[in-house]
Amino acid sequence: MGSLHTVYSCSRPDTLLSGAAARRVPIKRPPLAPHRRPSPLPPGPGLFLAVGPGTVLPQHERKPVSPRRRVQRGSVPVLASRRRRFGGLRALTLGAGLALTGGRSSVTRTVLTAAGIGIAVAVLLLAVSVPTARHQRDARIHDRIDVNLDDRTVPASRHSVLVGDIDTVFRGAPIRGRLVEPEGRDAPLPPGLDRFPRAGDMVVSPALERLLAEPGNELLRARLDHPVAGEVNDSGLLDPGEYVFFLGGEHMESGVAGVRRLDHFGKAYPDKPLGPELLLLTVVGIVVLLTPVAVFIAAATRFGGEHRDRRLAALRLIGADRGMTARVAAGESLASSLIGVVVGTVLFAVGRRFVEVVDVQGLSVFTPDLTPEPFLAAVVVVAVPCLSLVSARLAMNRVIAEPLGVVRRAVGAERRLWWRVALPALGLSLLWMSVQDASEVQSTAGVVTVVVGVLALLMGVTAVMPWLLERLTERAGGAGPLSWQLAMRRLRSHSEASTRSVNGIVVAVAGAIALQTLFTGIAHGRAHDHRLTAQERSEPNIRVGMVRLVGAHGGTPYESLLAKTPGVVQAVGFREVRVSEAPYGMPQTVRIADCADLRLLASLPTCSDGDAFRVVPRGGTTDEGTAWKTGTRMYLDTSGPVWRVPRITATVRVRQGNPQGPFPETMLLATPEAAGAAATAYATRAVSLAYRTSRPDVQDHIRTAAVRLDPQSRIDLPNERKANTALGSIRRALLAGVAVVLLLIATSMLIGAVEQLRDHKRVLAMLIALGARRRTLSGMVLWQTALPIVIGMLSAGLAGTALGGTLLHLVGRATVFDWTSMWSMTGIGAAAVLLVTVSTLPTLRQVTRVEVIRHE
Structure with a gap:
């Protein structure tokens, strides 16, 4: 196929440019008197014709101009002679100014981009707060240890307390219980208590108090049938949703029925290093959770790309070269990303205040614990604008902004398959062959190999999708209803934008399937089969x-x-x-x-x-x-x-x-x-x-x-095996992270879909004006979203199962697939995309009003 050209006309063109090709169009004008010279164009605002590539002036207006000669302001070659002095910083500043003051469309695009990047920044700040939250949680675990780990005999004194375990379970939820009896006035208080409860009284955590008050929990109220005399404060809880109670004891004896005597609570000891399996699960989880966020940030910088390209073509029309237009585009992306960083910081600060009421997969945190690490937060603030600049620069490689038109080379270029398949194959090879023993995963080289291999595989999925979509649309777009044909035409001409909108969720689903497979294999290897009598x-x-x-x-x-x-x-x-x-x-x-x-x-x-x-x-x-x-x-x-x-x-x-x-x-x-x-x-x-x-x-x-x-x-009781604490904590954290990432990607897709409809509102409105039905256009929107997501979910399932099986091979575990969970994750991803598409239908109805084209 040839290149697709978009041509924008000028009010006084001496030359008509169409893409990179230029042809001279002579303009008839009355001859000038010999004693008169052509006057320069008037200064001030307006559109000036400058010397650009392929521009040809009439013979009587040609004049040799020295590039070193200073030219008066207002003459034709002003911008051409000063563009060398128009440095990169001024171009970035111009781009930022255009993003903020370039009209309603530019401001709307900037707001959409900043909103998307802001959500991603909020998620990243949440991610860099995990080390602090984990440190605070570990500190509380150490502070409330109530076992004598020193193997020393504690004599009875006014400084001792008797403690017994009375843990229980209600409908699968564990409840931590302690029976306490002080032996003196100076007995140490357990963390979370202000005073000891009297014999028979009970002090409960806020979550347990709410659970006891809920209707239908009569069995629990009968089990914990004691007067509530107080509330456990935050220092005695691992998270706001933990169920904890302390019951006042009487006539307890040390060494009888598990009762132990203590003279202090808490024990400081170094953290036990994670084993190869848990370390692999943690490393892969971090990569899987952060990669979709990076993919989304790169996609967010392309919101409103077609409108921006038209503005760059106008800059080329007044004499800007390609380097300057690239810098201006980078300035626009930089302004949006910087605003997005501010928006994300505000979103994180506001959401942090309500984090205690959120419970994801049984995991919740206290507000003070959710504090970003300063160094990691600085990395996020710097990395996000840098990523947006790189993404904008790479996007400009596929677009040529000429003075009178925009040429998109993406359509005419033939996509090659070999390197797209080689990328995931390289990732699998690294994971399969480089780590020969499970213990090697704990080394720095092993961690780097795992990270590179997982990234190569996940990025390979996003690289294969455009090729698959292009081949499918070539073979399936020739027949079918009108909505199908319009969708296929749109996908063929803008396949990059179509796949870019679903790449994030494809990576997230592939990573979630890999994590679920890895966790299932590890848990299956640890579990013991229940032999039936x-x-x-x-x-x-x-x-x-x-x-x-x-x-x-x-x-x-x-x-x-x-x-x-x-x-x-x-x-x-x-x-x-x-x-x-x-x-x-x-x-x-x-x-x-x-x-x-x-x-x-x-x-x-x-x-x-x-x-x-x-x-x-x-x-x-x-x-x-x-x-x-x-x-x-x-x-x-x-x-x-x-x-x-x-x-x-x-x-x-x-x-x-x-x-x-x-x-x-x-x-x-x-x-x-x-x-x-x-x-x-x-x-x-x-x-x-x-x-x-x-x-x-x-x-x-x-x-x-x-x-x-x-x-x-x-x-x-059967089916209540004692779970590995570290494995359970990592599993809950990863599932919570996957839920947050899927929410992020769904939000980003909604923003991107609305932005695409805005970019093509005149074309859609013109179709309505020419007699097309809105039902046809709605079907087109659904088709052009459903097809990429079907391809994406199939690719995600294949990549996720391959990655999960390979990771299990690293730690020597048998490959076990939880097909129900995998299908559920795939269905959740597909449902999120379809829900987002349906949510854009009101916007489609709004932008297809005939009034939209009243200026055409």
């Missing part, structure tokens, strides 16, 4: 859990009380104690019960008082657990009194369909007489529960019943 396999809605009543005393039949809980079908009670061959050694389990309950746990050939049985788990061998030999010296509770293994009556297997659930280890089952009084005294009361999962809130019913029996009870 025969009873659970025969009855899929039956699950088995364990309740340990660590603070229970006496002979209360807890199993019969818990059996009355709604949803519980069977309850088996026993005692449980942990023993080890050496102090603080590897613990093993002894369960103590009478013969009737032991027969429910294992297939016993015979049983009487004084018997003990070694139980081998399903799939194990009878040679396992060699420590269980008669007379072996053990320590109760891993550090208590010495205890000897009783006589082993037999080695047995786990009973088929036992209500205890799967045995994870070889353990000892003993009657009370065989275990002895010392082991029975150190043992914890435990109840194994079989319950129906079809019962609504059955787990919360069990927790409430157990807490009412013993506030210090510990409940272990």
Whole structure:
């Protein structure tokens, strides 16, 4: 295809220029008298004809002018002779002035660009505040440590306090609870408390107080049925949405039921370095979150590009050269970006005040924590204008602004595929081959390699999209309804603008899919499969859990009380104690019960008082657990009194369909007489529960019943594996970041779509004036948005899965894809684009009014 030329006429042209080609157009005018010389053009405002490329003056007006000769102001070659003295700074200043005072269209374009860049700057300032927020959060974690990590004995004194854990869970949300009792007037206060609550009173965090007050939470109110005597302040919370409570205790004993004595709270210790998997997840997350922001800033600088190009053509008409027009364009972009930096700073400062009420993926922060690092904030302030300047300069490489027209070379140039495919291939090769071991990711070279590889792959996606769109429009634009043909024509002539508007969301979705794949693979590798018992396999809605009543005393039949809980079908009670061959050694389990309950746990050939049985788990061998030999010296509770293994009556297997659930280890089952009084005294009361999962809130019913029996009870229910804290924190932070980036990209697309409609309002209004229906134009807008996003989402899915699988290969994990999450992210991205397009339809109706072309 040939070049597309746009020609703008002049009121007094001696030469008509069309693109780069020029032809002489003689103008007939009466001959001048010999004694008269042509007078110079009048000074003052107006459009002057200057000597430009391809301009030819009539023979009688030609006059040799020395370039060194000073020419009076107002003569024809004024700008041509002074452009060497018109330095780069003055050109930038002129561009900034045109952006701010160049009429309503220029001001509107500047406002749109500044708004887009401002949103991006606000997101970047939020990103550079993460180190401060993390530091403050870690400091609060260290300050509220309530475990004696020094392994020293703390004597009872007026400076000591007793602390016990009473954590719980409500509908999947963890609730941190502490039972506290001061032993003196000078006992240290836990962070977050102004005074100790009285025995039986409770101090709660603001989020927990709201949760207790919500309708439908009767189970939680019954579980925490204590008078509320105060509120936990911010120093005792990790974030505004954390559920925390302190309950006043009475008659607590150190060393009993997990109670410990402390003389201070908090422990300062160096941060543990992240492992290769978590470090890789963090590095990739940062790259994935910041790359779409950079893509968006580069796209925002091109808002209103066609209007700006027409203004540059006018500058060329009055004598500006190509270098000057490039500098003027850079000045316009610089002015918009600087205003955008100010707007972004204001948006961040205003939004920071309301950040405590925002909860994204369970993550929230306090307002003081959201403070940007000074150095990183300075980098953002400098980098954003620099990026806008570079983007504007690269955009000018594809446009030739001539004195009487604008030539867009993008249409006529043939796009080459090899380097577009080579870019993502290079990224995958770097990630696949350069890091041979997971530990290499922790080195500086490994981090740099990962960053370069991920960037190459993500940027490769944006490079391939224009080529794919061009090929598709060439083959699919010849037939179809009128709206389709108009959309294809628009996409062919402005494919760069069409792909530029969706590049950000394509990169964001590709990165989100890669992050989800990486997280799924890491979490899958850490998780342990839940082995179902025969009873659970025969009855899929039956699950088995364990309740340990660590603070229970006496002979209360807890199993019969818990059996009355709604949803519980069977309850088996026993005692449980942990023993080890050496102090603080590897613990093993002894369960103590009478013969009737032991027969429910294992297939016993015979049983009487004084018997003990070694139980081998399903799939194990009878040679396992060699420590269980008669007379072996053990320590109760891993550090208590010495205890000897009783006589082993037999080695047995786990009973088929036992209500205890799967045995994870070889353990000892003993009657009370065989275990002895010392082991029975150190043992914890435990109840194994079989319950129906079809019962609504059955787990919360069990927790409430157990807490009412013993506030210090510990409940272990299936599908509640202890998650890796660092992995969970990184996952929440990354998901929150992806949500923020998608919101940014959707906003930017809305601004870009409105800007494009404004740029072509005269053309669209002319079509309406000639008889086109608005329904046809609406279909055109939808088609020209839907097609790039379909191509983009397919490319994002392919790139995201490839990147996620490659990253899992780096850390030696099996590739596991969460297809549901991937399709969800793809659908969210596509829905965001279509929603933005529908939101532009009112603007389309406004700009297609016939009054828009009243000046034509």
